[in-house]
Structures are given as C-alpha cells and as structure tokens.
Amino acid sequence: MSKGILHTESLSVGYTAKSSQKTVLSGLNLDLKKGELTCLLGPNGSGKSTLIRSIAGIQKPLSGQVDLLGKQLSEVSPKALAKQLSLVLTDRTAPGNLTVYGLVSLGRFPYTSWMGSLSAQDKSIVQWALESTGTLQFADRHIGELSDGERQKVMIARALAQETDLIILDEPTAHLDSPNRIEIFHLLRELVANGQRAILISTHDIETALANADKLWLVSDQTIHQGAPEDLVLNGELEKAFSKEGLSFNYSLGRFEKEKAREGAKILLQGDGQRFHWTKSALLRAGFQLVTTNEDFSVAVEETATKTPWLVQGEFQISSIEHLLIKLNQLNEDEME
C-alpha cells in the first residue's frame, strides 16, 4: 500500500479581497508520507500558517488541488476529515477549567455519539494517548495549571486520541525553552516511527528541524522546496531561504551566523572529537578564519588530555577556550605591531 497521505497539485494559497487577490505561495507540488516527520520552515510572514490552514481545509486555496488519502479535500465531509486529519494550533484557547483528561477526551469527538459519551474503546484510546505523550501523570490537573511545555504535550495527546493518519502542528514549540522543544521533537519522532501516521510541523527552530525532520518543506521565493534536510543544506536552498543581509549559513557547524565585518587571523586547527568541535565553534564566533595550511597560527587540540588540551604554535600550553582566545588575540596584536 502506498504510504502517501497528502498530495498537492499546482496549489496556490493566499487571500482574496473584494477587488484583488494576494498570492502568498504558489506552484506547490507537495507530499506527506506515513512514517515521516516533515518540518515546514520559513522566515516570518512567508506563508506557513496560510499553507497549513489551506491544507487543513480551513482556508480555501486560490487554485490547484489538495488530495487527502486520494480524495480531493474539498469533497471530504467534515466528519470524515476529522478522522483523517488533526490540527494543533499554538493559540491558548483551551478552556483552563477543563482537566487534561477532559481535553484529551475531546479528541474522540469524531467517533462518539452526539451526547459525547465515551465507550470502553474510546477510554482505552484516551489512556493510550496520555501514556504515549507522558501526560498520564497529570491527567487530573486543569489545563490552566500547566506549564507551556506540559500544555503542548496535552494538545498533542488530544490530536493523538483523534486517531488520524495526519497530524499537523502550527508552531507547537514557539513558547518553549530548549529542553522542552527537543522533548516535543523527540515525541513527534516516536509518533511517526511505527509508520502509522504522518506529521507536519511548522517551526522557526532551524537547528532542531535539521536534526529531527525526515523531510523539510522550505519556504523560499514564494514557493516551497521539498526534500531531505541535508540535501537542502548542501544545495544551498536553506541558506537562500534565510539569506537576510549579513546572515550566512555555517555549513560545518549547521547554524546561521552573522557575517563578520572583517576576517580575522588564519588558524590551522588540528584534532578531532568534541573538544575540537567546540574549539572550532569558538574560533569562528570570535572571527578567526580556519584554514588548512599554517598561515598565521596553529592550534592543536588534544581530545584526551585534561589540564592543557590546547597547544598554540607548538609551544604555548593552554587550559581553556577562554584563555585560548586571549592568547590568539595577543599573538595577533604582537604580529600587527
């Protein structure tokens, strides 16, 4: 069986006012597959929320088509749609006096009778959704009493209880600190791992997306480039998408950096391992250039040594990165005098 869940064909999304039309994104031929976590990345205002609303059936596309499980989205009934697609939005509109259990139970709405009473099967699915997201321990608490990270996990549990083939999340990590962001991404990875669903998540967190996504949907030039994160790094599309003035992508460290106004001294850095990686990061931040021949200064990094792991110019033994930077700046100043 094909693992494709969602496909768009020549899709254009945007807004129509009385006399004008505003196209936000166009030429979109996109796919989501079961077992894959796809991250939608793009600068502020580039159209991520507009696209999410359009493929979730909340906003009418300007033109083109969205197919969900082989059927045109516009022809899927709201009830059938609720069994195929669940949406997690960032807004904090969940009523604070509802318990976690109560909110996650709402995910069962496409399956329950009009009175909303839960069958034994519904209850076991709610239990499973709470367990899978690590939220069972606070199932009796009120939503209003949760931290941002806890609430976000509960919103994911609600989407999970809806038992859909596709879960779409619009910036679920926006208000979270780094450990919570990483935890949410790990949870999402676990939820796609069994191949039973596809997840699309929009985020501003480029580094976590690069580390966790199976595919990226990258907004650039009013369209979307789709591919494995590493391919989009290597073909330059990622840098292009975020190429604001003075911002460049550091390909060896995998992060964006402000371009240095002037290039610093040229350093031949030798070694490997973790200490080498963090030394490289510090030297680049401080504005030094890393080169492959000994032009200005050499730094050798010893991964295993404890007291003085850095050796500058083959003679100065250094005990920390802070002192390494001081030493290199001193040598550089001496050289320039």
Ligand SMILES: Nc1ncnc2c1ncn2[C@@H]1O[C@H](COP(=O)(O)OP(=O)(O)OP(=O)(O)O)[C@@H](O)[C@H]1O
């Ligand atoms: N209701 C609307 N009517 C007209 N234009 C809109 C409307 N909502 C958003 N836009 C415009 O559409 C463009 C895309 O906005 P959208 O919110 O989709 O971007 P985004 O990538 O989600 O942004 P952010 O990262 O800041 O959340 C922006 O230029 C925005 O001003």
